[in-house]
């Protein structure tokens with residue numbers, strides 16, 4: 001779905017929005033300006049979109065378009081300059097209990113002195129989840145990511161792909177309503193990456209969790225997502241919010257061989273190229289000129 005303009009108005013370029021009671025996660029007119037010694041950096045100009053419960057959306061955009069900034073604002077790790085993030089209608093003002101984040105740098109997100117099991121268990125312990133319940137959640141999560149055989153290993157005894165599975169198990173055990181993933185597979189080899197993509201879709205379908213998955217990889221965004229939100233170049237607005245109408249059952253060989261997969265990846269690729277060249281959606285151009293600022 002491309003952002004649309006209404007003649008005679010200067011609307012903010014928006015992604016897909018839903019009636020309030022249908023949205024689990026709402027990003028509303030979100031703007032982030034970093035104050036630095038060298039001046040202000042407007043990382044995100046104006047982002048609006050909703051995710052409904054149980055949706056898996058991917059977010060792609062040129063390098064520096066503010067993807068990590070957006071995830072930090074959504075996860076309550078950083079306050080937006082303007083606008084807001086709502087989780088089930090409640091404004092996010094700090095890390096919400098029912099949100100988990102998986103980062104790219106699994107090496108830094110796991111504690112090397114803790115065994116796999118202890119790493120997965122830690123957030124549950126911190127939440128005061130009783131021992132028996134904790135044990136069950138950890139067992140189930142390790143099984144879901146195929147790591148039931150290494151609970152006593154230390155992270156550094158595992159491959160990169162296995163370490164990222166531990167990070168995913170930790171997020172899964174925590175039973176989040178929303179799972180945010182920031183380039184989680186960027187540091188693993190191609191084969192492991194394909195396995196982890198399938199793991200995410202399996203876990204997503206099994207748990208019904210709402211997922212926002214940031215990636216640089218266009219093919220990955222189309223393969224994984226029910227929707228791909230494409231960001232413009234900085235100062236960032238939504239370039240396009242695209243529904244991925246591929247069959248729900250996906251597998252690496254067949255899905256990626258479908259003509260529709262090729263069409264969708266071409267489309268996303270073209271949009272990213274346009275974004276890199278500074279093209280902005282019509283509604284953003286109106287807003288840009290209305291705000292009196294230069295476009296990218």
Ligand SMILES: Nc1ncnc2c1ncn2[C@@H]1O[C@H](COP(=O)(O)OP(=O)(O)OP(=O)(O)O)[C@@H](O)[C@H]1O
Nearest residue numbers: 034036041043062063064065066067068069070234
């Ligand atoms: N802490 C910070 N202080 C100042 N500027 C920052 C800070 N973090 C990010 N920026 C700037 O904000 C803009 C967006 O950065 P961000 O890391 O969010 O983009 P990104 O899309 O995640 O990038 P990449 O795809 O390269 O990881 C960039 O211009 C970046 O230099």
